[in-house]
């Protein structure tokens with residue numbers, strides 16, 4: 001491979017972002033013979049965006065593959081995607097991501113990623129999703145080590161402020177690196193700077209003021225600055241600003257970067273109430289892997305964007321242990337008071353729920369049909385009376401994972417500009433995932449999209465400068 005160009009402000013390929021999509025693009029561009037520079041907004045200890053929080057990627061395989069058992073054929077994978085997106089996807093791009101996921105497994109291994117089998121209690125994904133040994137942090141560290149070995153120039157604390165578009169091509173990229181402005185004039189640009197969820201003002205434009213109470217599960221650096229800048233210059237967009245992946249997380253989680261451990265999986269075994277100690281949705285509608293992603297929106301629609309999950313001692317060991325211990329009390333009324341709710345009202349809600357429960361067998365790991373009668377809203381599975389002290393409570397808040405509004409790309413990951421294909425701009429990862437994820441989410445697909453389109457974008461950008 002050639003050495004990087006002498007002038008560091010004129011790389012063949014400039015990659016904006018420092019997560020999975022950016023690093024796969026950078027490594028692929030370098031392997032395509034280009035000199036490459038990465039601009040990562042985060043300081044080095046926080047490099048890797050949301051990707052460092054991940055655990056697995058969803059992988060098509062026609063037979064056993066590494067840690068993946070059985071087969072997961074492309075048509076089953078695509079059907080799964082159509083179900084969650086309600087057909088709101090770009091079929092060509094979706095099938096490209098699915099088909100290329102199989103060979104991505106070997107590519108990832110060749111670039112230092114190690115896999116492990118799924119552990120029990122992880123949303124039953126052992127056939128469909130390959131788990132990263134050491135999680136996304138280890139994956140990112142492996143890619144950064146490869147990038148350093150390959151003489152890719154990496155700048156941390158490097159915020160891209162402007163991507164200047166002139167006559168269908170990117171003429172220059174303006175970035176602030178450690179408080180000084182630098183102007184890059186690369187041959188090609190890959191933008192992989194994630195969604196805009198960390199900009200709560202932008203979220204509030206789409207969601208209203210309630211968005212200011214949302215917690216952001218991942219990096220504070222994904223503020224959508226490159227996305228907004230390109231859209232303002234007429235680059236074509238996909239997706240809806242109100243669509244995002246959001247789950248219910250522990251209300252005590254930090255504003256940013258709480259990661260996977262703040263997710264709470266107790267809802268199916270709970271009575272969930274709002275600030276007024278009233279139930280508002282069927283907690284047992286379906287198995288948790290199929291429902292966890294709707295609870296962020298449900299909580300977002302409640303007063304003050306907060307809810308409370310109440311369980312008793314029978315259910316404490318039925319879900320992944322929580323990182324923050326639950327609030328505990330010997331009576332429901334006392335629990336309510338500790339949670340800041342009206343204790344008497346909470347007792348009334350739980351008593352009404354208990355009275356509506358029916359006789360039957362309780363099976364925590366499958367739909368058991370143990371439903372309430374004459375209660376609104378109904379609980380249609382796992383409706384077991386909450387009677388055995390001590391009682392436990394968790395506060396819940398919406399935790400945004402990533403937003404779906406993004407850039408329109410074609411099958412070569414090239415961005416569509418105001419007047420057709422951009423000459424020298426490619427996009428990968430969350431910033432273009434809205435084409436494939438019009439709504440809903442399939443666990444592990446974010447890393448698949450980033451890996452597949454990152455590799456394509458890097459390869460295409462290198463071919464262009466050659």
Ligand SMILES: Cc1cc2nc3c(=O)[nH]c(=O)nc-3n(C[C@H](O)[C@H](O)[C@H](O)COP(=O)(O)OP(=O)(O)OC[C@H]3O[C@@H](n4cnc5c(N)ncnc54)[C@H](O)[C@@H]3O)c2cc1C
Pocket residue numbers: 016017018019020021022039040041042047048049050051052053054055056057058158159160161192193194195217218219221222223224225226258259260401402428429430431443444445446447448450
């Ligand atoms: C808690 C959590 C768990 C998740 N678990 C999974 C999982 O197990 N499997 C899965 O498939 N998906 C998972 N996801 C989703 C997944 O993280 C994303 O789909 C994926 O990481 C997107 O990769 P990306 O490279 O596009 O974005 P990111 O990894 O977020 O990278 C974006 C990068 O752009 C940089 N950046 C932003 N703005 C600028 C700027 N102006 N200038 C320079 N750099 C900038 C950021 O610092 C960051 O490095 C999870 C997300 C979270 C938050």
